[in-house]
Amino acid sequence: MEKKRTSPLAFIDRLPNPGLFRMGALITLAVVLLVVVGLVWMPYEPTAMSPDRMQGISAAHLLGTDKMGRDILSRVMYGSRVTLMVALGTMAIGAGLGVLIGAFAGFYGGVLDEIVMRVMDGLFAFPNVLLALVFVSIFGSSTTHVMWALGIAFIPSFTRVVRSEYVRIKHLDYVKNARLQGASNARVIFVHMLPNVRGVLLSNLMIGFNNAVLAEAGLSFLGIGSQPPFASLGQMISEAQEIFFTVPSAVLGPGIVIVLMVLGFSLMGEGLRPATKGLD
Amino acid sequence: MAAAMTTAPLGEPILEIRDLHLEFHDHDRPEVAVADFDLTLHRGEIVGIVGESGSGKSMTAHAIAGLLSRHALERSGQILFDGHDLLHCDRSTLRHYQGDEISIIFQEPMTSLDPLQRIGMQVEEALRIHHKELSAGERRAAALSAMDAVGLPDPQQVYGMFPHELSGGMRQRVMIAAATISKPQILIADEPTTALDVTIQAQIIALLRKINAEDGTAIIFISHDLSLVRQLCHRVVVMRQGEIVETGTADEVFENPQHSYTRMLIDAIPKVVL
Numbered sequence: 221m222e223k224k225r226t227s228p229l230a231f232i233d234r235l236p237n238p239g240l241f242r243m244g245a246l247i248t249l250a251v252v253l254l255v256v257v258g259l260v261w262m263p264y265e266p267t268a269m270s271p272d273r274m275q276g277i278s279a280a281h282l283l284g285t286d287k288m289g290r291d292i293l294s295r296v297m298y299g300s301r302v303t304l305m306v307a308l309g310t311m312a313i314g315a316g317l318g319v320l321i322g323a324f325a326g327f328y329g330g331v332l333d334e335i336v337m338r339v340m341d342g343l344f345a346f347p348n349v350l351l352a353l354v355f356v357s358i359f360g361s362s363t364t365h366v367m368w369a370l371g372i373a374f375i376p377s378f379t380r381v382v383r384s385e386y387v388r389i390k391h392l393d394y395v396k397n398a399r400l401q402g403a404s405n406a407r408v409i410f411v412h413m414l415p416n417v418r419g420v421l422l423s424n425l426m427i428g429f430n431n432a433v434l435a436e437a438g439l440s441f442l443g444i445g446s447q448p449p450f451a452s453l454g455q456m457i458s459e460a461q462e463i464f465f466t467v468p469s470a471v472l473g474p475g476i477v478i479v480l481m482v483l484g485f486s487l488m489g490e491g492l493r494p495a496t497k498g499l500d
Numbered sequence: 501m502a503a504a505m506t507t508a509p510l511g512e513p514i515l516e517i518r519d520l521h522l523e524f525h526d527h528d529r530p531e532v533a534v535a536d537f538d539l540t541l542h543r544g545e546i547v548g549i550v551g552e553s554g555s556g557k558s559m560t561a562h563a564i565a566g567l568l569s570r571h572a573l574e575r576s577g578q579i580l581f582d583g584h585d586l587l588h589c590d591r592s593t594l595r596h597y598q599g600d601e602i603s604i605i606f607q608e609p610m611t612s613l614d615p616l617q618r619i620g621m622q623v624e625e626a627l628r629i630h631h632k633e634l635s636a637g638e639r640r641a642a643a644l645s646a647m648d649a650v651g652l653p654d655p656q657q658v659y660g661m662f663p664h665e666l667s668g669g670m671r672q673r674v675m676i677a678a679a680t681i682s683k684p685q686i687l688i689a690d691e692p693t694t695a696l697d698v699t700i701q702a703q704i705i706a707l708l709r710k711i712n713a714e715d716g717t718a719i720i721f722i723s724h725d726l727s728l729v730r731q732l733c734h735r736v737v738v739m740r741q742g743e744i745v746e747t748g749t750a751d752e753v754f755e756n757p758q759h760s761y762t763r764m765l766i767d768a769i770p771k772v773v774l
Contacts, residue, residue, distance in 0.1 A: 393612040400565055401599030401626045401678070415616045 241491025248484030251477065255304055258297030266290065266298035267449040274466050283469040286460060290449075296473045299451040304481070306367050306445070306452070307432040313371025314432075315425060318378025323409050325379065326386025337383065344376040348435055349442070356444050363452070366445035370435050374428055381424050385417040426489030430482045437478050453478050511543025514685055514718060515564070519577035520587070522559055522568070522742075530574070533559045535742045537577070541686065544716040546708075548733035548750070550726060550765065556742035557722045561690050563587060564720065565604045566594040581686075600630040603679035607691040609671035613663040620659035623647060623678045630682055646677040650707055669700035673707070680711055687711065688720045693728065705732050726769050730754050738762045 232238045232245075263282070264270075270289035277284050283292035325336040348370065355369035356362075389395055390413070398412040437454030439445050446452035448459070453474040460470035520537035523530045534556040541547055549557045562568055564579055566586055579586040582601070584593055603626070606612045613622055623643040627634055634642070640659070647655035650673040663671060672692060679687060689708060693701040705728060711717050723729050729736060729750070736753045738746040738761065746759040757763045 393606050393608055394614045396567060397604075397606065397612050397675075397678075398614070398625065399598070400567060400604050402595040402597070402629045403599075403625070404595065404629075407629070412614060412617075416614070418616075 235491055237491040239491070240487050244484050244487025244489070244491060246484075247480050248488065251300060251304070251481050251484060254297055254477070255301045258294075258301055262291075262294040262297050264291035264294045266294040266451055274463055276467060277469055283473045284467045286456075286467065286470050287463050292456075292467075292470055292473050295451040295456055296453070296477055299446075299453040299456050299474055300477050300481070302363055302446055302450070302452040303433060303436050303440075303454070303478070306363055306370070306436040307429055307481075309364075309367040310370040310374055310432040310436070311425060311429055313368060314374025314428060315378050315421075317371070318375040319382050319414075319421065321375065322379035322382030323386055323414065326383035327390055327405070327409050327413070329387070333383070336379070340376040340379050343373070344380075346373070348373040349439065349444075352435075352439050352444055361444060361447055363446050366436065366439055370432055370439075373435075374432065377428065378421075378424060381420050382417055385420055386413060389413060389416055422492060423489055426485050426492070429485050433478060433481050433485075511545070511716070511718075513540045514543050514581065515539075515541040516580040517541075517560075517564070517577070518580070520560065520563060520579065521574075521576045522556075522563060523574040525574055532742050534563070537739075537742075537744060539737060539747075541718050541720065543685070543718055544712065545735065546712055546719040546721055546733045548721045548723060548729035548736045549739060550723060550729050550736060551739035552724060552765075554741075555739040557739050558690055559742075560739075561604070561688050561720060561722050564686075565602060565688050566598055567604075596630075599626040599679075599684075600682045601684050602686045602688065603682075603684040604688040604690060605672070605675050605679050605692045607694050609668050609675055609695060612675055613671055615663055617662075618659070619647075619661050619663065619666070619674055623659075623674060623681060625678060626682045642681055643677070646681040647674070649711075650674075650677045650680070651703070652677065668696055669703065672696060672700070672704055676704070676707060676711070680715070680717065683715055684717060686718050686720065688722070690722045691724070692721075693723070693725070701728065708732060726754075726765060738765065 232241055235241050268290060270285065272281070272285050273289040274287050275281055275285045281291050281293065283296065285291055286295070321336060321340075325333040351373050352366055352369035355372075356365055359365045386409075395408060395412060398408050403412065436445065436452065437457070440452040440454035441458040443455070443458065446455055448455070456474040457471055460467070460474075464471050517537055517539040520534055521532075522534040523532050537556075537560055539547065549560060551557045559568075563575070564586065568575065575587055577587060581597065584597075586594060586597070613619075620640065620643050623646060624639045627639050627642060644655045644659060647658060652658050652670060652673050658666070658670070658674075663674075666674065676692075687708075692708075693704050696704065708719060708721070709732060712719055721729065721733055733750050736746075736748065736750050737744055738753065738759065740761050746753060746757065746762045748758075753762060754766060757766055
């Protein structure tokens with residue numbers, strides 16, 4: 221079979237808004253680069269204190285130092301890693317379980333669907349922050365627990381969209397046809413139906429990721445999750461409040477990274493949106 | 501024209517439908533969709549089921565194919581195939597036959613194919629489910645020959661295409677290739693030509709006839725188009741409001757209709773006067 225060899229990036233040009241997508245991808249790439257570089261090299265140890273406290277921007281400390289003399293750039297690098305990991309983990313848990321539950325509820329319908337969706341409504345109505353607080357007070361404060369708390373809080377949003385898509389497409393002829401060829405329910409659900417909900421799933425993942433970043437930042441700002449001396453972006457902003465006017469970069473540094481993370485994914489999602497809208 | 505078709509020899513019975521009775525229970529009053537339906541299908545036979553919309557012909561087909569939804573439907577009677585009652589057996593028994601021994605082609609070729617799967621994958625699906633012993637290469641070879649048999653031009657190329665790249669007629673051919681790849685004993689064609697234009701209709705009818713003649717596949721052809729039924733079918737069952745009003749060989753029914761409803765249907769065939 222002859223296969224056309226094209227650049228793996230060629231799909232971007234076919235998007236209805238390649239410009240937005242490119243810009244978003246570039247921003248996201250920059251943030252990812254910051255994290256990846258941080259994995260192998262950081263200017264200073266992010267938790268190492270020094271006598272050079274609350275210094276402004278200089279050649280030695282590109283973003284200055286905080287009130288304990290720790291290098292802000294190093295802490296931003298470390299903190300973005302934490303925030304990104306929590307956001308990705310949250311998505312993996314929320315989307316993974318959400319899609320699974322939504323798919324089964326939508327496919328089987330009936331009483332099961334009704335029960336599952338009411339539970340989801342209950343979960344949805346529960347404030348994320350409160351859920352995270354409950355989680356953390358039971359299991360202890362750590363980034364992993366915040367990840368699970370947020371992940372569980374994110375399940376309903378995925379369950380809802382995936383369920384409604386499954387309800388919609390399960391009566392379509394090609395799904396009926398797959399069943400009539402003797403495919404098992406599992407095969408119908410995952411092989412035949414799942415790829416056809418990828419449109420809504422993708423845009424929901426983009427939005428979900430942003431919400432996860434913001435939620436993690438918000439929670440660590442409140443002191444839930446990553447504990448000092450380890451950094452996460454929200455926690456850094458929280459700690460730097462008092463020195464905002466002395467060392468603005470202590471707040472702006474992590475703040476800008478959060479904005480870029482969210483902006484990058486938003487723009488990518490925006491660039492994809494009309495494309496995924498018209499898929500069926 | 502139809503005379504030659506009716507003399508096809510009857511093979512042994514392969515499908516027996518006895519007292520099929522289907523009732524909807526999702527409203528205040530039960531509604532009878534199919535009542536007292538009896539039919540014996542023989543190997544190599546083409547049976548047409550005709551009737552107006554709502555006469556229960558599609559419900560009957562769905563019952564045979566095992567597509568009845570599980571809720572809100574009361575069923576009685578038997579659909580006997582290979583020693584099993586397809587109406588009451590569990591889903592795994594049903595699945596064993598679906599796609600392998602009993603296949604169905606739908607009315608709407610535009611929506612019956614998965615928009616995100618390549619044609620080749622979809623044609624092979626029945627083999628992937630029922631004949632796991634085949635290698636990928638064997639499956640592909642079988643798919644290509646099935647696609648060739650239904651008259652798809654350049655199967656090699658079509659194999660890697662997506663449904664939106666094909667016309668309605670080609671998609672219906674793909675559907676037929678997918679339905680016949682495992683050489684089923686029974687093919688149910690649920691108004692397979694309704695969505696196609698007349699020239700393509702004739703080609704699809706010719707194709708069904710060829711499948712029937714070459715593989716001995718029994719076909720249940722459901723249609724409201726009596727002229728097509730007359731061209732294709734050996735036997736005809738006329739349904740109205742869920743009940744059989746008349747049954748017989750195509751010639752008997754069309755030349756000498758016994759029931760006033762059949763006569764009415766036949767009179768409704770437009771006669772081209774030039």
